[in-house]
Amino acid sequence: MKRLFPLFLALSLSLSLSACGAPTVGDVGASEQFFAMDTIMTVNVLDENGEAAVQAARAEIDRLEQMLSRTREDSVIALLNTHAGDGSALAVEPELGALLRFAQSVSQDLPGCFDITIAPVMDAWGFTREERHVPDPDTLADTLALVDWRALTVAEDDASARLEEPGMAVDLGAVAKGFAAQRAADAIRAAGGTSALLDLGGNITVLGSKPDGADWRVAVKDPQDTERQLGVVSLRDKTLSTSGGYERYFEANGITYHHILDPETGYPADSGLLSVTVVSSDPLLADALSTALFVAGRQAALDYWRSRDDFELILCGSDGVVTVTEGLTFAFRGEEHGYPCETARR
Ligand code: ADP
Ligand code: MG
Numbered sequence: 001m002k003r004l005f006p007l008f009l010a011l012s013l014s015l016s017l018s019a020c021g022a023p024t025v026g027d028v029g030a031s032e033q034f035f036a037m038d039t040i041m042t043v044n045v046l047d048e049n050g051e052a053a054v055q056a057a058r059a060e061i062d063r064l065e066q067m068l069s070r071t072r073e074d075s076v077i078a079l080l081n082t083h084a085g086d087g088s089a090l091a092v093e094p095e096l097g098a099l100l101r102f103a104q105s106v107s108q109d110l111p112g113c114f115d116i117t118i119a120p121v122m123d124a125w126g127f128t129r130e131e132r133h134v135p136d137p138d139t140l141a142d143t144l145a146l147v148d149w150r151a152l153t154v155a156e157d158d159a160s161a162r163l164e165e166p167g168m169a170v171d172l173g174a175v176a177k178g179f180a181a182q183r184a185a186d187a188i189r190a191a192g193g194t195s196a197l198l199d200l201g202g203n204i205t206v207l208g209s210k211p212d213g214a215d216w217r218v219a220v221k222d223p224q225d226t227e228r229q230l231g232v233v234s235l236r237d238k239t240l241s242t243s244g245g246y247e248r249y250f251e252a253n254g255i256t257y258h259h260i261l262d263p264e265t266g267y268p269a270d271s272g273l274l275s276v277t278v279v280s281s282d283p284l285l286a287d288a289l290s291t292a293l294f295v296a297g298r299q300a301a302l303d304y305w306r307s308r309d310d311f312e313l314i315l316c317g318s319d320g321v322v323t324v325t326e327g328l329t330f331a332f333r334g335e336e337h338g339y340p341c342e343t344a345r346r
Pocket of ligand 1: 118175202287
């Protein structure tokens with residue numbers, strides 16, 4: 001489970017306002033907190049009669065967890081993994097086929113950074129079943145040899161998929177919450193919701209503006225001390241997704257090992273970044289890129305940002321330097337902790 005969550009300023013603001021009689025989530029909308037996809041999630045819909053929209057979002061998240069979780073024996077992903085190397089193609093929902101293909105496109109765009117067939121290596125580190133330990137070199141080499149996103153075949157019509165080698169397995173941990181956020185946001189809109197905030201384990205998606213018409217304001221944590229903030233981003237109809245080594249980790253012999261792995265080495269990524277925050281209108285893209293660009297490092301992340309126009313970045317390096325791309329409205333708060341902040345331009 002993710003231990004630390006970006007601050008949810010908008011909710012705390014409305015809760016504090018409630019003390020002086022202003023409208024709260026409870027008065028005008030609906031809110032629910034629950035455990036799914038191995039993390040704590042909160043769905044807030046601030047429209048009147050928001051309860052149906054909240055329940056529609058939750059139903060989507062539950063449905064997708066059932067499909068995507070590889071630790072649920074009856075999930076489609078668990079079946080895909082069980083059938084690895086036996087030559088049979090497994091029928092999948094086209095939305096899942098499209099998700100697998102999307103993940104492959106990220107691997108193609110950012111070579112050596114992102115691979116959903118990382119599952120055997122995640123298992124070797126014990127991250128999957130919470131038995132975390134440094135794997136012995138032979139186990140690591142054996143599992144690393146199974147990592148190859150090109151050996152995942154998805155049919156052209158997205159309706160079937162196959163893993164080519166025995167022992168291969170898919171782990172959608174890097175994209176499942178983004179995909180769920182996309183579908184949950186669609187469900188909220190379909191139920192008539194216009195103002196909502198979803199916090200899927202630190203993956204924040206906002207719909208519309210706050211009920212008073214103001215932007216949502218979402219804090220980004222300081223990865224060196226998660227009680228502190230690097231700053232606050234103003235958002236409308238966007239997702240803010242952060243990946244950092246501080247989210248899920250263990251220590252052995254004085255070394256910290258975290259859960260975002262370099263698919264080239266099988267070791268936790270060590271690119272010089274402590275956290276990567278991606279802001280995008282596309283929740284799935286934000287989730288996938290926060291993981292992939294954390295592995296890629298600052299220069300490659302900025303090069304990739306310059307090659308596209310559908311996301312913005314906040315990068316925090318182990319050198320303490322915070323880099324913010326020019327398309328964001330970001331109130332920096334790190335100077336009091338001595339962090340330099342630079343703006344990246346196209
Ligand atoms: P979190 O799930 O903590 O929010 P991320 O979105 O960055 O963090 O996803 C991390 C998860 O992605 C890991 O728990 C693992 O399941 C998977 N993963 C780890 N390294 C990679 C990688 N290089 N490429 C694709 N998936 C990865
Ligand atoms: Mg991710």
